Amino acid sequence: MGLATGVGMSAEPAPASKPVMFSGKIESVRMADDLVVFAGAGGNVAVWFDAGRMLMIDAGIPHRSAELIGLVTKLAPDAKSKTLFNTHWHFDHTGGNAAFVAAGFTTVGTAACRQRLGETINLADLGMTVEPTPETARPVVAFEEKLTLFAGAEPVRLIKFPASHTDTDAVAYFEKRNLLHTGDLLVSGGYPVIDRATGGSLDGMIAATKLLRTVGDEKTTIIPGHGPVGDRAMIQTQLDLLNLVRDRLAPLAEKKMTLDEVSKLAPLADLDDKWGRGFLRSPVFTRMAYGQWVK
Numbered sequence: 001m002g003l004a005t006g007v008g009m010s011a012e013p014a015p016a017s018k019p020v021m022f023s024g025k026i027e028s029v030r031m032a033d034d035l036v037v038f039a040g041a042g043g044n045v046a047v048w049f050d051a052g053r054m055l056m057i058d059a060g061i062p063h064r065s066a067e068l069i070g071l072v073t074k075l076a077p078d079a080k081s082k083t084l085f086n087t088h089w090h091f092d093h094t095g096g097n098a099a100f101v102a103a104g105f106t107t108v109g110t111a112a113c114r115q116r117l118g119e120t121i122n123l124a125d126l127g128m129t130v131e132p133t134p135e136t137a138r139p140v141v142a143f144e145e146k147l148t149l150f151a152g153a154e155p156v157r158l159i160k161f162p163a164s165h166t167d168t169d170a171v172a173y174f175e176k177r178n179l180l181h182t183g184d185l186l187v188s189g190g191y192p193v194i195d196r197a198t199g200g201s202l203d204g205m206i207a208a209t210k211l212l213r214t215v216g217d218e219k220t221t222i223i224p225g226h227g228p229v230g231d232r233a234m235i236q237t238q239l240d241l242l243n244l245v246r247d248r249l250a251p252l253a254e255k256k257m258t259l260d261e262v263s264k265l266a267p268l269a270d271l272d273d274k275w276g277r278g279f280l281r282s283p284v285f286t287r288m289a290y291g292q293w294v295k
């Protein structure tokens with residue numbers, strides 16, 4: 001999640017947030033001869049390729065699709081076997097699906113992701129409603145817990161996570177090169193989104209962040225959902241933030257404070273200097289994080 005407008009949704013201004021419109025240049029980072037990460041078209045997009053095949057992870061937002069397809073196609077213009085894996089349902093990761101399906105990609109995602117893409121979802125915290133994705137642009141290969149794809153000879157393990165960011169998230173782990181695309185279970189440089197409209201919660205995010213450490217090892221390279229590629233230190237950084245947030249909010253929940261009362265207290269305002277430079281600022285993130293106590 002990382003923007004506020006786009007095809008297929010109606011958007012109100014998100015209160016006290018700074019929506020990122022992904023209107024700048026799409027940056028590419030060459031991770032290896034056969035693997036490139038594209039940033040700036042929505043969530044981070046990773047593409048493995050050889051002369052005849054492509055495996056792409058996430059598809060950006062709709063209005064950057066044409067540009068993204070141009071960049072991706074250039075990597076392997078003659079590829080005939082083309083697969084797109086969606087890490088979760090959010091439109092900055094699946095918004096390009098329709099265009100990539102039209103370009104010959106086969107879509108893969110969790111069964112929960114396919115299901116959510118068929119729903120109208122009111123993202124109240126962000127002041128927007130997301131309309132269903134056309135059936136033809138939802139994953140046509142759906143899995144419950146795990147699935148292995150192959151990037152040439154290399155297994156790519158797709159692993160579903162318990163509800164945390166949403167209830168549709170799965171990561172992609174390139175086993176031989178020890179590279180993990182986390183989707184939005186991990187975001188660098190800002191507060192992570194907790195989508196409580198589709199099963200997200202603070203405690204779920206804390207558990208999922210810990211669980212990320214069980215994939216790969218100390219040397220795993222990480223492509224987060226948003227922000228620069230990095231290493232496992234990013235996991236601890238996010239965990240420290242989430243634990244700090246919980247330490248501040250849990251006592252307010254024990255006092256049975258309402259969401260509006262907590263919002264007025266602005267208990268996370270001082271964190272914005274460091275964490276409020278991404279998509280979210282503390283007023284919205286506080287609502288997302290406190291939501292688990294006031295369902």
Ligand SMILES: [Zn+2]
Pocket residue numbers: 001002088090165184193
């Ligand atoms: Zn997301």
